[in-house]
Amino acid sequence: MATAPALGSFDVDRKWRLHSRVALRPEPFGAMAYHYDSRRLNFLRSPDLVVLVERLGDYDTAAEAIATIDEKRRPAFTRALASLAVSNFLESA
Numbered sequence: 001m002a003t004a005p006a007l008g009s010f011d012v013d014r015k016w017r018l019h020s021r022v023a024l025r026p027e028p029f030g031a032m033a034y035h036y037d038s039r040r041l042n043f044l045r046s047p048d049l050v051v052l053v054e055r056l057g058d059y060d061t062a063a064e065a066i067a068t069i070d071e072k073r074r075p076a077f078t079r080a081l082a083s084l085a086v087s088n089f090l091e092s093a
Contacts, residue, residue: 009082009085009086010062010078010081010082010085010086011062012061012062012063012066012078012081013061013062013063014061014062014092014093015057015059015060015061015062015092015093016056016057016062016065016081016085016090016091016092016093017056017057017090017091017093018053018054018056018057018089018090018091019035019088019089019090019091020091021035021036021037022034022035022036022089023036024044024050024053024054026050029043029045029046030043030044030045030046030047030049030050031043031044031050032044033053033084033089035087035088035089037088038087038088040087040089042084042087042089044080046080048069048073048077049077049080052065052066052068052069052077052081053081053084053090056081056090057093062078062081066078066081
């Protein structure tokens with residue numbers, strides 16, 4: 001059974017952005033994210049998550065960006081961002 005990523009390494013009160021060495025390729029389910037340094041591939045399985053990740057750097061904190069998501073979906077989106085941060089698909093701005 002897979003464990004959830006540690007939220008402790010993802011501080012929602014910091015500014016985050018898509019890593020400069022990550023490219024997003026749009027797909028019907030959301031997007032594929034490719035990290036050029038690690039050669040890792042990640043699937044963003046929600047178009048809303050793709051928009052959030054693309055616009056993350058426009059906000060002063062990740063919490064502000066997450067606040068644009070429907071309240072019921074925020075915990076899942078926070079976990080998704082934490083997972084992306086732990087795997088270096090996001091970087092602190």
